[in-house]
Amino acid sequence: MKHYIHILILVIFCCSCSKKEAPKKQDNSNILFTELTSKKRYSVTDSIVLKFSASKDNNAVLVIKNAYGLTIVFPKKEKENIIFKIPESFTKIASNLHWRLVLDTHTKLSGTIRISPSAEKKPKLETYLGPRSIIAGGNDFSMLVNAPTDKYDNPLVTGTKVTIKHQFKKNVTVDTLKVKNLVAWTNIFSPEKTGRILITSLVDSTKSKELTSVILPDNAADFSVDYSRNHEYADGNQIITFTTSTIKDNHGNIVSDGTLVLFTAKNSEGRLLQTNGTTINGVAIAKLLHPSKEESWTITAYVTGAAKSKPITVEFNSAVKDYNIQLSANNRTITIGPIESFMQQFVPDGLAVTATIYSADKTLLNTKKTTSLKGVATFNLDKAFFKPGIYTIKIEAAGIVKNKVVTLK
Known part of the structure; x- marks a missing residue:
């Protein structure tokens, strides 16, 4: 019974509490504020404190915003005044700071x-600075950009003077730039000669490190080509060497080492032979093997897309004046030679010799190729392929063609 009485008392107490009125919300609409801080311009080295007076006690806060974000600052109360200290994360940024x-x-x-x-x-x-390598001649340039800031990384004000110096060979040029849109920049154009431009900047007592722009040669200008060789004979053995003049650009600069030069040799039949070389100190060298028969070559050299040489003509005289053809007893072994060169010496091993075989009615049957060894070349006509009968055999060696009619047994 006592338990029921205790429960009844607790219920009555709770009900009586619930009937109490909630506290009324304070009316702040009539509170008046006055700004006590008149200063509107500060430096990033200053601390910033905003002070206000209020007609009543209140819970006002200060909302601040700049280009980087916003935050809420809570006040420090001092009698009837409220004081807000702006955080350094906002005061060290040069910009407009908006507050409410x-x-x-x-x-x-x-x-x-x-x-x-x-x-x-x-x-x-x-x-x-970039690019760090430019082409001589005055049309190409490196751009220099200076970004001066205070110790808090804030860009300096528009109009701040930046002195730049650039040196090329014996000439030193001094220019003055002004900061605009956060930077001070200029284009440094290339001179006509190759070399290096050294560049430095100065703001008040602060100096930049030394920067370098390398001046490279312009595109090659037309040049000439020459040749050298041991003799003029077409022996298929010796080497002919082609050499360019010193290749320069239109401003007199020697082209860069490693510039590729293509040499073409057009022979009497209109076919092209090619070789190439790369420049060292402006000169390129290339080599070709002598032809094995009398030829006339037209030589032209190219720096692709830029320049070429005037064509020159190289003549090769025949090193072989004549040769003998010998047949075996059954005419199935054909021996050409000995083939002698211009001093009656045997031609170098490897001279190409061709035998073209025709039937009696001039039908082409076969073409055989071989090379000379100790001045002699040999062909064998197999019985399984070449039946007994009359054949015409055309022999070609060192540009000399001979026809021989043989009867195979």
Whole structure:
């Protein structure tokens, strides 16, 4: 019974509590605020404190915003005044700082503070240069960009002077730039001669590191080509060497080492032979093997897409004046030679010799190729393929053609 009485008392107590009125919300609409801080311009080296007076005690906060974001600052109360200290993460950024004094989601006051970069005479300087290699002649350039900032990485104000110096050979040029849109920049054009341009920048007492732009030769200009050889005979053995003149650009600069030069030799039949070389100190050298028969070559050299030489003509005289053809007893072994060169010596091993075999009615049956060894070349006509009968055999060696009619047994 006692338990029931205790429960009844607890219920009555709770009901009586629930009937009590909730506290009324304070009316802040009539609170008046006055800005006590008149200063509107600061430097990033300053600390910023905003002070306001209020007609009543309140819970106002300050909402601040700049280009990097926003935050809420809570006040410090001092008698009837409220004081807001702006965090350094906002005061060290040169920009417009916007603020609003907010009470119960209502903006009571607002304003803007201008924060300027540091005026100290020890700014930081970042420099960028590119491209680092340009072509001589005055049409190509490297761009120099200077980004001066204060010690907090804020860009310096528009109009800040930046002195640049660039040196080429014995000439030193001094220019003055002004910061605009956060940077000071200029184009440094190439001179006509090759070399290196050294570049440096200066803001107040702050100096940049030395930057370098390499001046490379322009495209090659037309040039000439010459040749050298041991003799003029077409022996298929010796080497002819082609050499260019010193290849330069239109400004007199020797082209870069490693420039590829293509040499073409057009023979009497209109066929092209090719070889190539790369320049060292502007000169390219290439080689070709002598032809094995009398020829006339037209030589032209090219720097692809840029320049070429005037064509020259090279004549090769026949090293072989004549040769003998000998047949075996049954005419099935044909021996050509000994083939002698221009000093009655045997031609070098490897001279190409061709035998073309025709039937009696001039039908082409077969073409055989071989090379000379100790001045002699040999062909064998097999019985299984060449039946007994009359054949015409055309022999060609060193550009000399001979026809022989044989009867195979």
